[in-house]
Amino acid sequence: xxxxxxxxxxxxxxxxxxxxxxxxxxxxxxxxxxxxxxxxxxxxxxxxxxxxxxxxxxxxxxxxxxxxxxxxxxxxxxxxxxxxxxxxxxxxxxxxxxxxxxxxxxxxxxxxxxxxxxxxxxxxxxxxxxxxxxxxxxxxxxxxxxxxxxxxxxxxxxxxxxxxxxxxxxxxxxxxxxxxxxxxxxxxxxxxxxxxxxxxxxxxxxxxxxxxxxxxxxxxxxxxxxxxxxxxxxxxxxxxxxxxxxxxxxxxxxxxxxxxxxxxxxxxxxxxxxxxxxxxxxxxxxxxxxxxxxxxxxxxxxxxxxxxxxxxxxxxxxxxxxxxxxxxxxxxxxxxxxxxxxxxxxxxxxxxxxxxxx
Amino acid sequence: xxxxxxxxxxxxxxxxxxxxxxxxxxxxxxxxxxxxxxxxxxxxxxxxxxxxxxxxxxxxxxxxxxxxxxxxxxxxxxxxxxxxxxxxxxxxxxxxxxxxxxxxxxxxxxxxxxxxxxxxxxxxxxxxxxxxxxxxxxxxxxxxxxxxxxxxxxxxxxxxxxxxxxxxxxxxxxxxxxxxxxxxxxxxxxxxxxxxxxxxxxxxxxxxxxxxxxxxxxxxxxxxxxxxxxxxxxxxxxxxxxxxxxxxxxxxxxxxxxxxxxxxxxxxxxxxxxxxxx
Numbered sequence: 001x002x003x004x005x006x007x008x009x010x011x012x013x014x015x016x017x018x019x020x021x022x023x024x025x026x027x028x029x030x031x032x033x034x035x036x037x038x039x040x041x042x043x044x045x046x047x048x049x050x051x052x053x054x055x056x057x058x059x060x061x062x063x064x065x066x067x068x069x070x071x072x073x074x075x076x077x078x079x080x081x082x083x084x085x086x087x088x089x090x091x092x093x094x095x096x097x098x099x100x101x102x103x104x105x106x107x108x109x110x111x112x113x114x115x116x117x118x119x120x121x122x123x124x125x126x127x128x129x130x131x132x133x134x135x136x137x138x139x140x141x142x143x144x145x146x147x148x149x150x151x152x153x154x155x156x157x158x159x160x161x162x163x164x165x166x167x168x169x170x171x172x173x174x175x176x177x178x179x180x181x182x183x184x185x186x187x188x189x190x191x192x193x194x195x196x197x198x199x200x201x202x203x204x205x206x207x208x209x210x211x212x213x214x215x216x217x218x219x220x221x222x223x224x225x226x227x228x229x230x231x232x233x234x235x236x237x238x239x240x241x242x243x244x245x246x247x248x249x250x251x252x253x254x255x256x257x258x259x260x261x262x263x264x265x266x267x268x269x270x271x272x273x274x275x276x277x278x279x280x281x282x283x284x285x286x287x288x289x290x291x292x293x294x295x296x297x298x299x300x301x302x303x304x305x306x307x308x309x310x311x312x313x314x315x316x317x318x319x320x321x322x323x324x325x326x327x328x329x330x331x332x333x334x335x336x337x338x339x340x341x342x343x344x345x346x347x348x349x350x351x352x353x354x355x356x357x358x
Numbered sequence: 359x360x361x362x363x364x365x366x367x368x369x370x371x372x373x374x375x376x377x378x379x380x381x382x383x384x385x386x387x388x389x390x391x392x393x394x395x396x397x398x399x400x401x402x403x404x405x406x407x408x409x410x411x412x413x414x415x416x417x418x419x420x421x422x423x424x425x426x427x428x429x430x431x432x433x434x435x436x437x438x439x440x441x442x443x444x445x446x447x448x449x450x451x452x453x454x455x456x457x458x459x460x461x462x463x464x465x466x467x468x469x470x471x472x473x474x475x476x477x478x479x480x481x482x483x484x485x486x487x488x489x490x491x492x493x494x495x496x497x498x499x500x501x502x503x504x505x506x507x508x509x510x511x512x513x514x515x516x517x518x519x520x521x522x523x524x525x526x527x528x529x530x531x532x533x534x535x536x537x538x539x540x541x542x543x544x545x546x547x548x549x550x551x552x553x554x555x556x557x558x559x560x561x562x563x564x565x566x567x568x569x570x571x572x573x574x575x576x577x578x579x580x581x582x583x584x585x586x587x588x589x590x591x592x593x594x595x596x597x598x599x600x601x602x603x604x605x606x607x608x609x610x611x612x613x614x615x616x617x618x619x620x621x622x623x624x625x626x627x628x629x630x631x632x633x634x635x636x
Contacts (some may be wrong), residue, residue, distance in 0.1 A: 256601055
């Protein structure tokens with residue numbers, strides 16, 4: 001039996017502050033210029049309402065940008081102790097695109113050989129999802145990859161019903177949060193009905209894909225797209241800054257770097273985000289670079305979202321969040337790129353979707 | 359933020375000791391290395407290890423010795439980067455960190471009973487040597503063995519004494535060529551691809567095993583295909599930057615495959631339709 005609770009909006013502050021007393025809570029806060037970021041909050045009024053995808057996805061908590069994976073001391077030989085850095089926390093306000101991003105990372109890091117650092121950290125994190133009742137902006141393509149509605153991956157899931165939230169309890173951890181404060185009430189039949197009405201309305205808002213192609217035809221599109229002209233176009237535009245991969249909720253490539261302390265004996269081995277968009281990424285010590293051109297590196301990024309993970313994990317690694325397009329200094333736009341591919345291969349289907357590039 | 363010691367971390371290193379270190383050429387240094395307590399590395403020919411010097415970094419290095427050599431293993435390292443430069447300063451007695459072995463090596467069970475044609479260019483002899491010596495140590499399990507070796511000039515030849523031994527054996531057909539000869543050189547001069555047409559082989563039961571610089575593969579494979587060796591019997595070992603060895607970091611990715619886990623040894627059949635492979 002599915003469990004739903006409701007939380008009146010006037011009790012939201014109480015709920016967040018009670019939760020924040022027990023453990024660290026992070027949530028989207030407004031940074032100005034329509035930019036949002038996940039940061040620690042103590043009360044509900046710090047949390048932004050109506051936020052678009054945050055600058056960085058919640059990936060930064062699961063896979064920190066700079067993480068110590070070992071401490072070393074070479075004063076008497078090669079002595080190293082592998083470590084994991086973790087923190088118990090609740091992430092509040094994870095959009096459905098970002099829930100999908102976390103699911104992608106879970107797959108990668110639990111695939112053998114498993115990554116214990118990631119898995120230990122993940123177990124300490126409670127996830128509270130938050131539904132989008134409408135599009136965030138014109139960059140999103142969540143309908144195309146079926147992430148505009150929740151597909152699991154959360155402990156609790158909030159949906160805004162006007163003067164209250166309806167909350168789906170998905171796990172025991174979620175149930176514990178509900179139990180921590182006395183501000184939740186069991187959802188009535190009427191509340192469930194309101195949720196269903198909202199979801200029906202959403203089906204109209206998200207009626208068509210953001211790119212004129214059927215979801216199931218995307219793998220076929222990419223099978224044909226390796227030698228497309230579009231990569232030459234991206235070659236001319238891309239500045240190889242790596243912003244697109246940094247903000248991507250499912251990009252997980254990293255570098256491993258040693259950082260000695262000033263005593264030159266002790267130090268840390270750390271893992272840092274890296275980007276396949278950088279020229280040095282696929283370079284070997286002898287000097288050969290195996291992905292020298294920016295167009296080839298952009299193609300690699302797209303194929304890592306739509307083709308390779310489909311072959312390996314049977315899912316797209318594009319979550320439709322739109323961050324890569326929103327952040328690109330050169331104006332490379334995912335919806336545009338896909339639309340060019342669709343048209344190039346005569347796979348355009350106006351009934352499946354329409355381009356709404358703002 | 360809490361920090362906890364992780365047991366069984368894939369990033370843990372074994373403290374290994376350098377037993378012997380020797381410059382082979384001006385650029386390449388040989389190391390014989392033992393794991394703690396005489397533990398065996400238990401590798402397959404063609405696999406690689408991640409070598410660490412804490413504070414400097416870690417790099418993937420091919421294992422050059424055969425698993426039939428017990429108690430220690432051998433690496434040959436070219437001085438080309440930060441870690442390899444630091445390794446070159448080490449002598450016998452020094453400690454290094456080892457992770458691995460990693461990757462898919464040569465399919466030795468499948469090779470048994472077949473003829474083998476080894477083709478090594480430059481440093482390619484380093485990983486290939488792990489299989490060549492394995493085959494020589496289990497000689498009766500294999501058919502005809504031919505080795506073609508090419509390098510820039512005679513002074514770049516690695517494992518000189520060993521090559522001489524291979525050359526003397528009646529059960530190994532050894533041939534060597536250099537791009538630029540010096541006055542003392544008595545062997546072949548020219549590209550390694552020139553040696554392939556003259557080889558007498560039975561394509562049905564021959565495996566071509568190729569390792570060398572990226573530029574070499576296309577030309578060598580073309581010659582082997584001309585010899586009618588089936589694509590699945592052409593084996594190559596690919597070089598990429600295998601940073602983590604765990605199929606995660608992305609550096610060694612070749613289209614959809616991770617060189618560190620799915621390779622570094624691939625059959626031509628497997629990679630001929632992977633555009634980034636060759």
